[in-house]
Amino acid sequence: MGVMLTISIALIAGIIGGKIAERLTLPKVSGYLVAGVLIGPSIFKIFESYSEVVKYDIISELALSIIAFSIGSEFIYREIKKLGKKIVIITLMEVIGAVLLVFFFMYVVCKQDLAFSLVIASMSAATAPAATFLVMQQYRAYGPLTKTILPVVALDDIFGIMTFGILSSVAMILKSPTPLSVKEMVLGPTIEIFGSLLVGIAIGIVLTIVIRLMKRKTWIQPIALAAILLGAGIAKVINASPLLVNIAVGTIVANIVPDHEKVFKSISDLSEPIYVLFFTLAGAKLELYILKYVGIVGIVYIFARGFGKYLGAFIGAQMVNAEPTVKKYLGLALLPQGGISIGLLVIVSQKFAYDPQFVSWMTTIIMFSILFYETGGPIFSKIAISKAGEINGLDKLENSDLNLSTN
Numbered sequence: 001m002g003v004m005l006t007i008s009i010a011l012i013a014g015i016i017g018g019k020i021a022e023r024l025t026l027p028k029v030s031g032y033l034v035a036g037v038l039i040g041p042s043i044f045k046i047f048e049s050y051s052e053v054v055k056y057d058i059i060s061e062l063a064l065s066i067i068a069f070s071i072g073s074e075f076i077y078r079e080i081k082k083l084g085k086k087i088v089i090i091t092l093m094e095v096i097g098a099v100l101l102v103f104f105f106m107y108v109v110c111k112q113d114l115a116f117s118l119v120i121a122s123m124s125a126a127t128a129p130a131a132t133f134l135v136m137q138q139y140r141a142y143g144p145l146t147k148t149i150l151p152v153v154a155l156d157d158i159f160g161i162m163t164f165g166i167l168s169s170v171a172m173i174l175k176s177p178t179p180l181s182v183k184e185m186v187l188g189p190t191i192e193i194f195g196s197l198l199v200g201i202a203i204g205i206v207l208t209i210v211i212r213l214m215k216r217k218t219w220i221q222p223i224a225l226a227a228i229l230l231g232a233g234i235a236k237v238i239n240a241s242p243l244l245v246n247i248a249v250g251t252i253v254a255n256i257v258p259d260h261e262k263v264f265k266s267i268s269d270l271s272e273p274i275y276v277l278f279f280t281l282a283g284a285k286l287e288l289y290i291l292k293y294v295g296i297v298g299i300v301y302i303f304a305r306g307f308g309k310y311l312g313a314f315i316g317a318q319m320v321n322a323e324p325t326v327k328k329y330l331g332l333a334l335l336p337q338g339g340i341s342i343g344l345l346v347i348v349s350q351k352f353a354y355d356p357q358f359v360s361w362m363t364t365i366i367m368f369s370i371l372f373y374e375t376g377g378p379i380f381s382k383i384a385i386s387k388a389g390e391i392n393g394l395d396k397l398e399n400s401d402l403n404l405s406t407n
Helices: 003-023 028-039 052-053 057-072 079-109 116-123 129-138 143-175 181-213 217-237 242-256 260-284 286-319 324-333 339-351 356-387 393-406
Strands: none
Touching: 003 028, 003 143, 003 260, 028 181, 028 260, 052 356, 057 143, 057 217, 057 242, 057 260, 057 339, 079 143, 079 286, 079 324, 116 143, 116 286, 116 356, 129 143, 129 356, 143 242, 143 324, 143 356, 181 217, 181 242, 217 242, 217 260, 217 393, 242 339, 260 339, 286 324, 286 356, 324 356, 339 356
């Protein structure tokens, strides 16, 4: 089957899956993933094997770079300064809680390989912000919990990506056929992280200068896209992280370009079909037959990630003396897992391409977890804001303001 025909089938299947998911009041991404499973090697075999899906990873890399660039828009210095250290501490503890608990259960309880346990633990930290934001919006939530959830979700992904960068580098060292010195073990992850940030900052500054000098603003979209692709391309050449590079690019643009909203909107306008393909192709990588082999490990991973996030968020909230509702329910709202985790899987498949079993095992467990959390995560988020008494909080606030103005 030709490349164009295969891509068109994947896109159509994803669109249909997303529409059905919407009808069932589920996140669209769940529909894309299920559509991918259906057209993948396990069922209808539009893609006859996992290796055939991997041929289209260029689409996944593009989508991942755009997602990373968009995450950068959340890191506006003046906004971060307003949040204060409380939000940073809560987010840090939530990430640590998930990573440590998943590592413990994978390595100690399930007796998995050390390198495997480190990588899969590092992938447990990231949250899917879109699903959480939609729930807050749908139920017009407002209150101490809602005001904490939104900035925590924004910071969560960058902490998760940095954790992945460090632990995946350590895992590569552990799996290296030749012994490495302590210096190489320390320098590898350090260079990857700081090298990525430096490249991203440099590209971001150049992009900012170009945008400011441009007289025709219609060129913003192609120039911004070129910068994103340049960042991802350089990262691959120097073995840096495309995610961190493009987060840095987005952060520089968000903080320096006066009308940065136009830059991010221009990229957002072209991203929807790319995202549909990204998630559909990710679903096609899920090989159902492996589920019977990883079933118990997958269930343990789901439990450990969920409990780790809840416990970490609770401890962090306790440390900063947050509101009681934040302590009790924040962890429930941070369970959705999606785009970033799938993007990290793409990086895993590239870094560990020499070990197909490692990649296949990892892909199946993470995809299994994503299907569970992208479907169940929004339900947990709704339970959290409901228990906290913040559903329709915006309506109550508006009515209160109206009453004050009439008195």
